[in-house]
Amino acid sequence: xxxxxxxxxxxxxxxxxxxxxxxxxxxxxxxxxxxxxxxxxxxxxxxxxxxxxxxxxxxxxxxxxxxxxxxxxxxxxxxxxxxxxxxxxxxxxxxxxxxxxxxxxxxxxxxxxxxxxxxxxxxxxxxxxxxxxxxxxxxxxxxxxxxxxxxxxxxxxxxxxxxxxxxxxxxxxxxxxxxxxxxxxxxxxxxxxxxxxxxxxxxxxxxxxxxxxxxxxxxxxxxxxxxxxxxxxxxxxx
Amino acid sequence: xxxxxxxxxxxxxxxxxxxxxxxxxxxxxxxxxxxxxxxxxxxxxxxxxxxxxxxxxxxxxxxxxxxxxxxxxxxxxxxxxxxxxxxxxxxxxxxxxxxxxxxxxxxxxxxxxxxxxxxxxxxxxxxxxxxxxxxxxxxxxxxxxxxxxxxxxxxxxxxxxxxxxxxxxxxxxxxxxxxxxxxxxxxxxxxxxxxxxxxxxxxxxxxxxxxxxxxxxxxxxxx
Numbered sequence: 076x077x078x079x080x081x082x083x084x085x086x087x088x089x090x091x092x093x094x095x096x097x098x099x100x101x102x103x104x105x106x107x108x109x110x111x112x113x114x115x116x117x118x119x120x121x122x123x124x125x126x127x128x129x130x131x132x133x134x135x136x137x138x139x140x141x142x143x144x145x146x147x148x149x150x151x152x153x154x155x156x157x158x159x160x161x162x163x164x165x166x167x168x169x170x171x172x173x174x175x176x177x178x179x180x181x182x183x184x185x186x187x188x189x190x191x192x193x194x195x196x197x198x199x200x201x202x203x204x205x206x207x208x209x210x211x212x213x214x215x216x217x218x219x220x221x222x223x224x225x226x227x228x229x230x231x232x233x234x235x236x237x238x239x240x241x242x243x244x245x246x247x248x249x250x251x252x253x254x255x256x257x258x259x260x261x262x263x264x265x266x267x268x269x270x271x272x273x274x275x276x277x278x279x280x281x282x283x284x285x286x287x288x289x290x291x292x293x294x295x296x297x298x299x300x301x302x303x304x305x306x307x308x309x310x311x312x313x
Numbered sequence: 314x315x316x317x318x319x320x321x322x323x324x325x326x327x328x329x330x331x332x333x334x335x336x337x338x339x340x341x342x343x344x345x346x347x348x349x350x351x352x353x354x355x356x357x358x359x360x361x362x363x364x365x366x367x368x369x370x371x372x373x374x375x376x377x378x379x380x381x382x383x384x385x386x387x388x389x390x391x392x393x394x395x396x397x398x399x400x401x402x403x404x405x406x407x408x409x410x411x412x413x414x415x416x417x418x419x420x421x422x423x424x425x426x427x428x429x430x431x432x433x434x435x436x437x438x439x440x441x442x443x444x445x446x447x448x449x450x451x452x453x454x455x456x457x458x459x460x461x462x463x464x465x466x467x468x469x470x471x472x473x474x475x476x477x478x479x480x481x482x483x484x485x486x487x488x489x490x491x492x493x494x495x496x497x498x499x500x501x502x503x504x505x506x507x508x509x510x511x512x513x514x515x516x517x518x519x520x521x522x523x524x525x526x527x528x529x530x531x532x533x534x535x536x
Contacts, residue, residue, distance in 0.1 A: 146525025
């Protein structure tokens with residue numbers, strides 16, 4: 076059974092009134108258990124996903140740009156090395172955390188940052204294809220499976236930093252203009268934040284539902300206990 | 314001698330300290346990981362944004378070229394390495410450019426076939442993609458002779474000549490190595506075709522070297 080930490084002492088009350096203290100405590104326990112199980116399950120899903128993404132990055136590099144050429148001479152394209160080593164660096168650390176420290180806050184925040192970094196690598200490997208940018212939005216949706224709006228923060232920070240630094244130092248490669256444009260950064264970040272607002276609303280609603288379910292379960296347990304006690308008392312009286 | 318209860322109290326005091334240290338170590342490791350990955354991405358973007366050698370094309374259409382400029386419209390020449398993966402983006406941008414201004418330009422894509430390469434080496438997906446663009450004529454540049462005549466070194470280099478054979482634009486039509494999307498080169502050519510003017514007449518070019526050695530360098534005129 077998971078011990079409640081101070082920050083996890085959440086308000087749980089049924090819609091039609093307040094729960095007795097022991098039932099409210101039990102509801103909090105049930106909620107934290109369910110939330111923790113969800114964190115662990117989602118960490119494991121991301122461990123699989125990140126492994127597959129790494130494999131996909133290597134396949135993409137080998138498929139699109141296996142070799143670089145100078146006349147009739149060729150050598151392995153730097154994209155292949157990037158996919159192998161940089162992709163490996165992006166993947167292995169968060170996967171290691173997911174396997175050794177599942178359910179911990181730092182694991183899911185690292186996974187969130189790593190998903191966005193992998194998005195940046197995949198966009199690089201695919202030659203900036205607009206379709207690859209969908210990886211960012213898909214990843215944000217997948218991160219919302221944690222039902223913890225805080226995981227969206229490191230993800231957004233990585234996207235904004237990525238765009239800001241590239242706009243500052245490599246504006247031509249990211250926006251196709253030879254001078255940096257702050258407004259393009261704001262525009263791109265704005266769409267990411269747009270999605271995050273709706274994901275946060277969905278997460279909040281979903282967490283409230285989890286709390287309600289935990290409250291109902293605790294109430295049900297208390298009712299069952301009372302019925303058992305009454306039945307036992309009746310049996311003793313006979 | 315330490316009493317058992319003292320030892321237990323000491324262990325209880327040490328446990329939160331070591332847990333806090335482990336937590337800080339984890340945060341520090343995560344920051345080091347972020348920095349290492351950031352450095353890796355920086356190196357990747359540096360490579361992606363490193364332009365190839367710019368063309369030194371003369372202002373007039375080169376004498377002795379096997380292709381001739383169109384007398385009644387602008388002529389575009391794109392020189393490509395048939396195996397260069399970066400050039401796939403250039404061909405994609407050319408397709409977009411032709412969709413917008415194909416009726417105002419005669420376009421050639423010249424694929425360089427360096428000496429010592431086997432027959433059919435140049436017939437890649439790039440060749441087929443270029444040949445599939447309406448209005449584009451694909452030609453073989455045996456041993457890079459045309460590349461030398463036009464003084465072009467880097468795959469993806471695009472040249473636009475007006476009907477008088479004067480060079481109006483020289484540069485790449487991608488924003489980075491193999492990078493599709495908006496770019497100043499494509500915008501400049503479209504502007505030149507539509508209005509006759511452009512704010513930019515040169516852009517960096519991103520792609521593989523067309524020829525492998527200094528001996529093959531296009532600085533000497535092609536024969």
